[in-house]
Amino acid sequence: EIVLTQSPGTLSLSPGERATLSCRASQTVSNKYLVWYQQKPGQAPRVLIYGASSRATGIPDRFSGSGSGTDFTLTISRLEPEDFAVYYCQHYGSALWTFGQGTKVEIK
């Protein structure tokens, strides 16, 4: 079973700054099944990125995904006030979906 490890656990940044979130898989995974979500308190998650680098419908272009193999990155180029939230990576393999433990992006 693939384990996804996200880092850092918490990222303290100011609006306007760049956020770089990491998702590392315990073994090589397919880009096609790597997804990023955003979750705000009291809300369901929202898909941001699918296929490691494709933005979902309606997602601003300040969000970008990259990576391959075991290392994937979600970048928020300039943080807006509404971007402070928890972010999860997710992967599908061997008939099983797995989530990372999440990275919280908080206001510094």
Add this chain to the structure above:
Amino acid sequence: QVQLQESGPGLVNPSGTLSLTCTVSGDSVTGSNWWNWVRQAPGKGLEWIGEIYHGGRTDYNPSLESRLSISMDASKNQFSLRLTSVTAADTAVYYCARDRNYGDSTWAFDVWGQGAMVTVS
């Protein structure tokens, strides 16, 4: 506009059975998407529970498989979750979600229900 809505008891007795239903509007559960359950314990991360495709094909989280059953009622455009022998560790917000095929073998959970809090006590 596709919408999902979870329904079911908010309180379940220990050792009892947790049952939830997700009603889908704006899409058909017999289409080309998979239909999923995800849960989130208070203050914790997301845990995938399992998924179903029309025709009855299912995939389950191995950690829950022995207690889990996911089914579909196409006539009502619903799918359901049944988890037996529950304990306090099963207390969580339970979400249903659509696993959409974006093409080129890429998939993601693009529509979620609002979530249903279930307490085991």
